[in-house]
Amino acid sequence: MDVYSNLKQGERGAWVSIFAYIFCSALKITIAILAGSEALMADGLNNSTDVVASVAVLVGLRISRKPPDQDHPYGHFRAETISALVASFIMLFVGIQVVTDAIPALFDPNHTAPNMLAGWTALFTSVIMFFVYRYNRALAQRTNSQALMAAAVDNRSDALVSIGTFVGVAGAQFHLDWLDPLAAFVVGLIILKTAWSIFRESTHRLTDGFDQDLLEQLRGTISAIPGVEEISDIKARYLGSSVLVDVVVHVNPDLNVVESHTITEKIEDRMRKVHKINTVHIHIEPIHKWAPKI
Incomplete structure (x- = not known):
């Protein structure tokens, strides 16, 4: 619906x-x-x-x-x-x-x-x-x-x-x-x-306030998705009854465009099923080799 x-x-x-x-x-x-x-x-x-x-x-x-x-x-x-x-x-x-x-x-x-x-x-x-x-x-x-x-x-x-x-x-x-x-x-x-x-x-x-506990739950959901190496930034706000999420995700730099896009689709699908959130703006970046994994 x-x-x-x-x-x-x-x-x-x-x-x-x-x-x-x-x-x-x-x-x-x-x-x-x-x-x-x-x-x-x-x-x-x-x-x-x-x-x-x-x-x-x-x-x-x-x-x-x-x-x-x-x-x-x-x-x-x-x-x-x-x-x-x-x-x-x-x-x-x-x-x-x-x-x-x-x-x-x-x-x-x-x-x-x-x-x-x-x-x-x-x-x-x-x-x-x-x-x-x-x-x-x-x-x-x-x-x-x-x-x-x-x-x-x-x-x-x-x-x-x-x-x-x-x-x-x-x-x-x-x-x-x-x-x-x-x-x-x-x-x-x-x-x-x-x-x-x-x-x-x-x-x-x-005023774009958002529950920090819920934000951490969103972070945890995205972090558990295979291929997500790190989350450097995540924000969310309410748009009426809907929630809009902005997240910066780091992935393996050796992945091609199609493989990286597949990860974004998995994120969107998981957010819909787990949190009923339909709008997720995802920015993909390569993870630096020296950056710690989550």
């Missing part, structure tokens, strides 16, 4: 998230108003902004599918990472709003316990979001989509947030009225933590 097919499949996950969030946010906000629950209202507002974040992911995936052009010779794959970054900003804004709204309610002596209907609504929607999370996580792993994995992480956070909302509303029924706004406060903190995690990963990729 090529990268464009993966991006097209990733759009399915974005659509699933959008429909799930529209349903859950409308249900939660309506019930929150009727039941008088701060926690469920915060949960519902969180889902309503998740609709916008999911649309951003969908737009990013669609832009990423555009073929290379004169201005983008490497394609538009980083639009997917940018969409994940946009989603993190939206989550950050909502998290701050939820936390700042929950603090006054937490210290309000006149705050009353919400109707338990709010709790059951939160529990019901948490089950929905858990199944959406499982679906999107499996799809993200199959398509190697960073934006969709970010959406899946957000789905999981929303499921946990709704469970926290249920606990807060249920606890308030036992005259612990402060539990409902406390749950809203915790919801806000979870949203902020999720936003920071996605923001950090997105900016790391956009």
